[in-house]
Amino acid sequence: MTLISLILMVFTSVFGFGNIPTAYYLMGYGAIPWYVLSALLFFIPYAFMMAEFGAAFKTEKGGIYSWMSKSVGPKFAFxxxxxxxxxxVIYMVSTSNKIWIPFSTAIFGADQTQTWSFFGLSSTQTIGLLAVAWMAFVTFFASKGLEKISKISSIGxxxxxxxxxxxxLVSIVIxxxxxxxxxxxxxxxxxxxxxxxxxxxxxxxVLSxxxxxxxxxxxxxxxGGLVDQTENAEKTFxxxxxxxxxIISIGYSIGIFVSGISAHWSTDLSLSTTNLxxxxxxxxxxxxxKLGTALGIDVSTAKEIGTWFARITGLSMFLAYSGSFFTLIYSPLKTIIQGTPKTLWPKSWTKESANGMPVNAMWVQFAVVSIIVLMVSFGGDSASAFFNKITLMTNVAMTLPILFLALAFPKFKKNNAIEKPFVVYKSNKTGLIASxxxxxxxGFANIFTIIQPAFSGDIGSTLYMIAGPIFFTIAxxxxxxxxxxxxxxxxxxxx
Incomplete structure (x- = not known):
């Protein structure tokens, strides 16, 4: 790959549209410095670590398990x-619930999930049951080997x-x-x-x-897997x-800034029905x-334009969520079972169907996700608090594996038995500083995120975020x- 191809590949893999509204909702323009700081202190050093790992273990089939096992040891790696x-798993808990918001928005033009109720249940309990039904639907069809459905994600x-x-563009026009x-x-x-x-x-x-x-x-x-595909990697990568x-930090910063062109935080985003x-x-x-009103169109027509903007966004996000879900329902599971020693798993879990799917393990995964979904949705929160809670749980869960890989990196650098064809950190000391x-x-970002709700009186969210890592570590x-x-x-x- 050339320099331009590499930049495009990294950009499409990392940049997420949904991060812009979330950042503006939580911090307003105050999110911009933190996004720039995270690019400098996290994105760049961590990406270089992954590149060195990927180049050194490019022939290994075990993925990150092989990286950590050969650098630190099998128990730490597992x-x-x-x-x-x-x-x-936590991401699936979150997405199986959140997917109903774009579904509702695509149909009704606004999030109506907070009014949904089956059999006298609250909206959060209803969404929880729908999330379990969605998990069952996706698990069933994905277990049949219908991976092609994931191509929906490319459209999304x-x-x-x-x-x-x-x-x-619309913000500039406004x-x-x-x-x-x-x-x-x-x-x-x-x-x-x-x-x-x-x-x-x-x-x-703010620190959280x-x-x-x-x-x-x-x-x-x-x-990490792109190094050997990059032209003149030592300089280009x-x-x-x-x-x-x-580019990504500037893209996020511009996105957050232009959000302020049309959205006044206190007037437009502070309703109790608005959540993460x-x-x-x-x-x-x-x-x-706001585009309609800026054009001088009457209020009712401007509202209709807003509704269609929301509908198109909802449909786009629903397609993207659906496509990625059909892949995530089996891909990480298959990777961990195939990438780690088979003696660690019950034989029925490692057994694959004719289409290559670990069907039994997929249904065990369905059961685990469903139990967590029901525990959280029947925990008694309002809809807004519920969606905020699972978003926090997802963020903490998705960032924890970073700690393991970063902690393994100094051991990797010191292990002279490992051939390192691509090196960014020229000395063990610079690698240690980056790690x-x-x-x-x-680590501190997660600690602040976990304890912050407790200081606000929401001990439940703190307990959920602590319970997840503890449970999975024990497991x-x-x-x-x-x-x-x-x-x-x-x-x-x-x-």
Missing amino acids: IGTFMWFASY GIAIMCLNLALL LFLNGGKLAEPITSIHSFTHSPNTSYGTPLA FVVFAIFAYGGIEAV PKGIAISAL GNITYVLMNNLGF YTVVILV ALLIYNRGERKKDIEQNKAA
Whole structure:
């Protein structure tokens, strides 16, 4: 790949449209410095680590398990890999619930999920049951080997790229029609350091936002496999990553800034029905409405334009969620089962159907996800608190595997037995500094995210975010120790 091809590959793998509305909703313009800081202190050093790992173990089939196992040891590697898999379990918990918001928006033009009720159940309980039904539907069809359905995601991906352009271009048109006036005015440097959201008015809450900024750069593990495909990798790859980080952070910053052209935080985004699950559709609805009013169109027609902006956004996000879900329902599961020693798993889980799907393991996964979904949805929260809680759970879960890989990197650097065809960090010391920088940033961001709700009186969210990692760590240890005992028994029999 050339430099331009590498930059495009990294950009499409990492940049996520949904991160822009989330950032603006939580921090306003104050999100911009944190996104830039995360690019410098997390994205660049971590991407270089993944590149060195990927180049050194490009022939290994075990993925990150092989990386950590050969660098640190099999137990550490399995716990880290299991946490990586667990992050996708939590992601499925979140997405199986959230997918009904774009579904509702695509049909009704707005998020109606907070009014849904089956058999006298609350809206969150109803959504929980729908999430279980969705999991069952996807598991059943994916287990039949209908992976082609995942191609829906490519259509959704194109549509979401168009949403990025729509946000930018329509915002510029609104700015021009309004004579350069921003809906969310910039009064001073204070606008870029403080949040209009009262929930993020304390230093602790602001620091907890860092996990959202880190999550926005997720997906960079994939760049580890691009080194050997890059032309003149020693020079091109570091340059490509640095330029990608610059472009992505600027892209996010511009997206957050232009959100303020049409959306005044206190007026447009502070309704009790707005939450982390539906903020994207609320923002795009508002964008369409403000375009109509800027053009001098009557209010009812402007509202209709906003509704259609929301509908198109909902359809785009629903297609993207659906396509990715059909892949995620089996891909991480298949990777962890095939990439780790088979002695760790019950034989029925490793058994694959004629179409190559680990069907039994997929239904076990369905049961685990469904139990978590029902526990959270029947926990007694309002709809907004419910969606905020599962978003926080997802962010923490998806960033934890980063800690394992970053902690394994210094051991990898010191292990001279591992051939390293591509090196960015020329000395063990620079590798150690990069590792500690990432670990400290991600570690503290997660700690602040976990404890912040408790300081606000929401102990339940804190307990859920703590319980997830503890549960999956214990599960990983039990699976690993069982596998070790099984291996010892087999070796004794052979002897």
